[in-house]
Amino acid sequence: MWDRLNRIFRLAIKELYSLKADPVMMVLIIYTFTIAVYTVSTGAKFEVENASVAVVDEDRSMLSMRLRDALLKPFFREPVLIDAAEIDDGMDAGRFVFILEVPPKFEEDAIEGRRPSLRLDIDATAMSQAGNGASYIQSIIMQEVAAALPNAVAPQPINLVVSARFNPNLMSTWFAAVMQVINNVTMLSVILTGAALIREREHGTIEHLLVMPVTSGEIMLSKIVANGLVIVVASVLSLLIVVERLLAVPIAGSIGLFVFCAVLYQFSVTSLGILIATASSSMAQFGLISMPVLIVMNLLSGSTTPMDSMPRWLQYVMQLSPSSHFVALSQAILYRGAGLGAVWPQILALTIIGSAFFAIALIRFRRTLADAR
Template identity: 55%
Template sequence: MRWITNIYRLGVKEIFSLLRDPVLMGLIFYTFTFAIYTVAHGVQTELRNASIAVVDEDRSELSGQITGAFLPPYFKTPSEIDLGAVDPGMDAGRYTFVLDIPPDFEADVLAGRIPEIQLNVDATAMTIAGNGATYISSIVNAELLKFVSRSSGSVVLPVELRVRAKYNPNLDSTWFMAVMQLINNLTILAIILSGAAVIREREHGTLEHLLVMPVTSSEIMLAKIWANGLVIVLAAVLSLQFIVQGLLGIPIVGSIALFTLGSAVYLFAVTAMGITLSTLATTMPQFGLLSIPVFVVMNLLSGGITPLESMPQGLQNTVQVLPSTHFIKFAQAVLYRGAGIEIVWPQLLATTIIGVAFFAFGLARFRATLASAR
């Protein structure tokens, strides 16, 4: 009971210390409000208002029909340019796509020949380039089908493809970006707050006070983990309720209680990682520089931005040691697809095992740090 009491009282001290830090409190508020809202609205992966130009060398009914099919909100009104203006326009960044319709294009189509249309794509913005090329191909094929069916009677296709998007029926990237940004912010705050708690003790000289008290290193570390984890879980749940669901209007089909449980398990692992990093640094700037590459790797290689299946097999196996890899699978299954505990328990178990391993290593490092400070 004394062990539990010490952990509780040290944790309460940690919470009051955090509440008295206006910089960290401001960071928590910004991270779970404005940072999520602005990223969800500002970062879009779907095609919107793409600039397109058309080189119409045919000047036929069909070429005009194709040109007129590029409509908002996917494309801006097409600009008609000459062939010689293609390279200068794309070099200057005025056009993302340039469609070149060759001479006698309509006549070749009616004669049953196979004419070619050239599409020039500025692939600097890779996502927009890929999505836009697919849209343009679909639009051109649809207009060709309309024109041919009107000229030679009905054309019956052997296969009719009907696409039904599940979990995000409007294919709105805001739904994805808001939740992924919340998870990323949860990760970086867990690392920063837990590590800053140790660095703050060292810089303020209160670490020496703890050393003369009848407390153990495990009690100190567990107190920092539960206190900082509680603050972050509470902030994440409030952000999910009032920012993601309320302000952004994104539906959450899964159990928020289950997500809270998974977040608590995940934060146990990540805060232990943050304390481990703080034992390797002596000042806050060093800790910041050390934590940045760790967070970047966890952010980019955990499956939240790039699917794990697209990575090399060796890298897929390596990132399994990161708790974020399993938590992102858990969060997407719960929040997007409404999965229950019977589906996501393997991710919870893997996160727990990784968290225990990080805690054991971090505790050994923390004990060594306390021993050197005596």
């Protein structure tokens, strides 16, 4: 037993030296967990920020001016006054995401209680901004009208108090930063292990391993341990330095529990990388095969869109993917501060799926080594 562990350890050290000698992979790892996390988190935002808005003010009253002045930065740019004839051209050219139309005698009708209508045109090609911005503008209008005409607006029957937990300011950066790290763990785990195997084959060093007193299982475990260790260390450093320090995103839960789950996750995704590599004859073919697999795993894992919004049958299918369980437990730990008692079902699922992936990959890997002999 100790001899086997010693052989796996020495083979893993060899893998680390091979990775160190590959500058392209080293740059990819550093870029993926630093610049990529920072730029995506700060650039791809879901909340409304600096949205272009125009106002067609046919009333020119104090109330209409108050509504226009209430559309403030950083949510909206300074509103642009336009004529009704410019609406179609402005929307067609994409100059405005929102156009608010105030009809004539708006203030007079509001004071008299005739419930006048406002029209809000939205460029829905900017989907996330359109949905959130419409809610923002609706809320702003209701607040301003209620403040300007307290006697003309009927009081609300209830007072609804909204409390947003885990992300009180509803900042997309808090969500995107952590999820970008999680997605990068999946992507690089597959790429590094698959590339390591193909690199052995292209450099001819796989034949050297075959004449050594090591088994196929030991060779495969060494690749999983070495590349998985690099990914876990890089992801933890990214969380602590880039996410928590640079982006000021609070990490609510235990980093130690996350590391344990990430190590467990490595056995499934790195095994998947080896499985894809055994079906590939070159690095280019490996990239073409792994690309659609990674896209599906990331987009349908719950890191981009909620699992509940997917069709029921697809939710069941994605339970066979380790990425969906890893995303669920990572969100529970890092966002909500969940402990082991809350995430043990996902840990159990990762263990079962990882064991299945490892067994299938090992069978394929043994066949590949047998063909190489």
